[in-house]
């Protein structure tokens with residue numbers, strides 16, 4: 001589980017850095033930005049979920065660091081554009097490219 005968590009975090013970090021580099025070069029990549037936000041938010045949730053699994057029932061106790069992490073991680077799929085809205089943006093950009 002730790003290997004899966006580390007791999008997903010690495011992949012999310014690569015996506016975020018890639019988009020940041022494009023922004024620095026003033027290249028527009030709306031789909032890429034939404035993909036990075038979507039993937040990082042979903043990874044945050046999956047990693048926090050696995051952390052609870054590793055700690056077992058202890059991880060569910062209110063105030064335990066991984067319980068707090070799990071609760072906090074959930075907000076990333078809602079705030080600053082829900083996962084569904086990120087998917088809508090990605091799809092719109094993909095269809096726009098096809099229409100060109």
Ligand SMILES: Cc1cc2nc3c(=O)[nH]c(=O)nc-3n(C[C@H](O)[C@H](O)[C@H](O)COP(=O)(O)OP(=O)(O)OC[C@H]3O[C@@H](n4cnc5c(N)ncnc54)[C@H](O)[C@@H]3O)c2cc1C
Pocket residue numbers: 075078079080081082083084085088
């Ligand atoms: C911890 C936290 C901090 C926040 N901080 C801020 C902040 O600082 N500033 C700020 O402006 N807002 C903030 N928000 C608000 C946040 O941006 C909104 O909650 C978010 O945009 C979703 O809007 P909503 O809650 O009205 O849900 P709704 O828009 O009512 O959506 C409800 C559900 O329907 C889905 N949905 C809606 N439309 C579509 C669609 N067209 N296609 C598919 N699915 C759809 C959504 O994905 C969601 O799952 C914060 C929210 C949280 C939880």
